[in-house]
Amino acid sequence: MAEPQRITPREQDASRWYHDVIRQAGLAEAAEVVRGCMVIKPHGFAIWEKIQAAMDARFKATGHQNFYLPLLIPQSFMAREAEHVEGFAPELAVVTHAGGKLLEEPYVIRPTSETLVGHFFSRWIESHRDLPLLLNQWANVMRWELRTRLFLRTSEFLWQEGHTAHATHAEAQEEVRRMLEVYAEICEEHLALPVVRGTKSATEKFAGAVQSLCIEALLPDGKALQVGTSHDLGQNFGKAFDVTFQNAKGEQEVVWQTSWGTSTRLIGGMIMAHSDDSGLVLPPRLAPVQVVIVPIFGRGDGADAVREAGSALQKELQAAGIATTFDVRDYKPGYKFFEWEQKGVPLRIELGPRDLQAQQLMVKGRLASAKQTWPRTEAVAQVQAFLTQMQADLLAAAHARQAAMTVEVDDFEAFKAIFAGEGSRFVMAHWDGTAQSEAAIKETTRATLRCIPFARDETPGRCIVSGRPSAGRVLFAKAY
C-alpha cells in the first residue's frame, strides 16, 4: 500500500484532481497495457455493486427479467440496420482469429446488443401473448475510444442494457419514458445527482433509434454529463431482423422495440459532483463503508477496553444495517483519518479511553469542518440521522448549483462568451429545430444541444444563431 499522497487542488488542475481523487480512493486505474481500458479496484467496484443493486431492484419491480447474450456479434449483423452500423463501425474491436484459425466471418465485440436482440427476439416472439417482452442484461461492452478518461469514457465499460418489445408504439413509448424515470430517480435518490430529463435532437440520438431520451447532469465546472439514455427504436430493428408477431386478429405485425442503458460512467459523474480537495465524497447510500471507527489507543493500558468498545459499537451499528469498519490496523490514527477521508467515508468515529470514560463518541462528518461529540447511548440514532441528512444535503447542494449555473441566453455573443475557453453552463436558448443551426452552434462554441427538456418554457422565440422561429428553449452545454 502506497503512503497517502496529497490530491492536486481542483482549482489548479481539474483533470489531475479527478485522477488523484480516483487513485487515492482506490477506485480504479488505467490498465495502460490494454489501450483505453481500466481496472475497477475493490472500492470502486463496491460502489458499482450498490448502484447495480438499487437499479436491478427497480428493473425487477417494473417487470423486467435479466438474461445474457453472447459477447461476440457476427460482423454482418451490424450492417443490417443502416444508421446503426454507421454510428458504431468506427469504434468496433474485431475478432478475426479463434482456436488457431482465421474465422470465415469476423466477429465484433458488442458495442451494444440491439442486433443480437433483434435476432433472438425474432425467434422468441410469435404471438401478441408473448408481448411485452421485458429484458435486461448486465454486461461489459467495448467501444474503441480515442480519448479516454477513467469511468467517464473507457474502451471497455460495464453497463446494463434493457431491451423490450411491445405490440404498439404507444406502449413502447411509455416504456422508454418509464425507464428514463427509473434512471433519474436512481441518480437523484442514490447518487444525489439531479438531472435534466429530455429528448435528444436528431443529430445526437442513438444510431438506429427513432427517438432518444436522456438525462443530463450538470457537473461543477458547468459541463454536462449524459448519464443515461432510453431509446424508442420504433420498428427499425424489428424490420431489420424480421421480428413479427401475430396480433389478436391473426395478422402479422412488426414489434415496437426499446433499449435503454446506464454504465459505470455514473460513478465518474458522482465523483465529479461531490468530491473535494481532500478526496472522494460519497453519498451515504452508495458508500461501501458508511462509518469507520478509529481506535485511539493512547499511551496507557486502556487498549483492550478500546478494542472491546470499538468492536461492540461496530456490531451495534452493523445490526442496524449501517456498513461499519473498525480499523484496528497497525497505523497511526492520523494516517487512518487521512486515508478514510480520501476514500470518502461519510462518518468517522474516534474512540479512545477518554471517550469511554465520558460515555461519548467523538465524530467527524466527511464534509464537517469540526468534530463533535454524541452520547454513546444515541449512537445508532445519531448515525442514522447523520447519514440521512448528509444524503439530503448533497442533493440539495447539487440542486442549488444546477439552479445557479443554469442561465437563459438570447444573444449569441453572450452565448459565445459563456463557452469561451473552458467555460460552460447549462444554457437555455432558442433553437430553430434544424441540424444546420445545431452544427453552427457546436462549431462556433463546442457546446452541444444536450436535450430538449421535458420541463421547458414553451414560450416561442427566435433561434439564437439563425433568428428563425423557435417553439421553446433547449439545453446547451459542453459535454464530457
Next chain:
Amino acid sequence: MAEPQRITPREQDASRWYHDVIRQAGLAEAAEVVRGCMVIKPHGFAIWEKIQAAMDARFKATGHQNFYLPLLIPQSFMAREAEHVEGFAPELAVVTHAGGKLLEEPYVIRPTSETLVGHFFSRWIESHRDLPLLLNQWANVMRWELRTRLFLRTSEFLWQEGHTAHATHAEAQEEVRRMLEVYAEICEEHLALPVVRGTKSATEKFAGAVQSLCIEALLPDGKALQVGTSHDLGQNFGKAFDVTFQNAKGEQEVVWQTSWGTSTRLIGGMIMAHSDDSGLVLPPRLAPVQVVIVPIFGRGDGADAVREAGSALQKELQAAGIATTFDVRDYKPGYKFFEWEQKGVPLRIELGPRDLQAQQLMVKGRLASAKQTWPRTEAVAQVQAFLTQMQADLLAAAHARQAAMTVEVDDFEAFKAIFAGEGSRFVMAHWDGTAQSEAAIKETTRATLRCIPFARDETPGRCIVSGRPSAGRVLFAKAY
C-alpha cells in the same frame, strides 16, 4: 410462446433429453450465429443469480473483495508463463483490429485472468502489510471449444475467478483449500450436488499451477463433472510478472498466489443431477419460482373469489420469503401445470371454488406422484416444511446414487468392462502415480483420473495397469 412440447425420454436419448429439458424450461439456447456460444434466458439467468448470491456472500464472509479486470489481454502476456500459454493457446480468440485499424499487438479475449492479475499485483503489492490480497471477479471468459454443450462447455461462459496473493506458501495452500470447501458447500447445500474433493494429477492440473484441487460430481450416467477448481499457483506467476513484497525483515520476496473458479457449468450439473422426463427439477433454494399458484376458475361465478384468495395467498407466502407466482394468464390449468412442471417449480398449489369452500389447498410437489391437501391456515408452515424437505431429499438421493455408483476395482479387465461403450462409474482404483499409466488408462478406456480424493483409503496396493506399487486408490471416471 411455443406450445409446450414433450421431452425426449432420457433412456431413449440422453443428449436430446438434456437439450429438451433446457429448451422446455426456458433456461438457454445455442446462439448458433455465434459459434459455440449460448444465450442464457431469463429462467436460466435467475438460477445463476441465485448461485452468484450464495457464493458472493461466502466470498465476502471469508474476506474477499470484488474487482474487475479488462476483457482483453495483450497476446504477449500469455507467453510469460510457459505452461500457461501451452495450455491456453489453442483456445484463444484474438482481436487483431480495433477502431478501424490493425493493432500493433493483438489482444486475446481472456480465457482466465492470471496474467493480468500478475501484472496488476506487481503494481499493487509493495509490503507484507499489503498481504494477503484477496480478490474475486465475476466475468465472462472465452475458450474456443470444438465440441460444445449448453452450460457444460461453451466457448463463452460466465464465471467467477478468485485471485489471491500471500506472504507464505502455507497461507496460500490454506486459501486454496478454504475456497474449495466453499465451493463444495455451495454444491451440497444449494445445488444438492454431493462432490468428491481431491487433488488433480500433474497431467490434469491447471496450466501454470503447482497443484490443482477440484470437486467432482457424479452424474446419473456415471460420468464425472468437474464443477470447481482451486489452484496453488506457487510463485509461478509471481516470478513471471515480478510480484514481490518487502517482508518484515526488509527483504524482497516473491508472493505466493492462488486462483479458483466456478462457472455456469454448475447449472448444467444441477440439471443433469435432478431432472427427469417431465423436465427440470430444481432444488428449492435455487428455484427462482418456488411455488406457483394456479387458479381453477371453474364454470360458475366464483372467479372473483378465487382471484382474491390466490392473490392473498401469494402475498402471505411472499411475506414469508417464499418466491411465489400467481399464474392468472389466460391459459387452461392443464397447460399451466405442464409448463410449470417443465420449468422445475418445486410446488404447485391449485385453488378453486371447492378449495375455498373447504378452506384447503390442493398441492402437488414436483416429484410427487399424487396431489394432497393442506389446511389453508397452515399454508406458510407447510410450504416451508415442504421446501426444506425437498432440498434434503434431493441431496440424499444424489448421495445414495453416488454411493451406489462408486466401486472399488482391482482388475483391469473389470475396469475396462465398466467403461466399455458409454459406460462409466466412479471407480476407485490403484495407480502408480505416473503420467504413463494415467495415459494408458485414458487411451484404453477414455476414463480419466478425476482426482486423488482427500478422503481415500490409503491402504497400499498395485497399480491397475502397471502392477507397480500404489499408495492408495484414486478416482477414475469418464468426464464431461
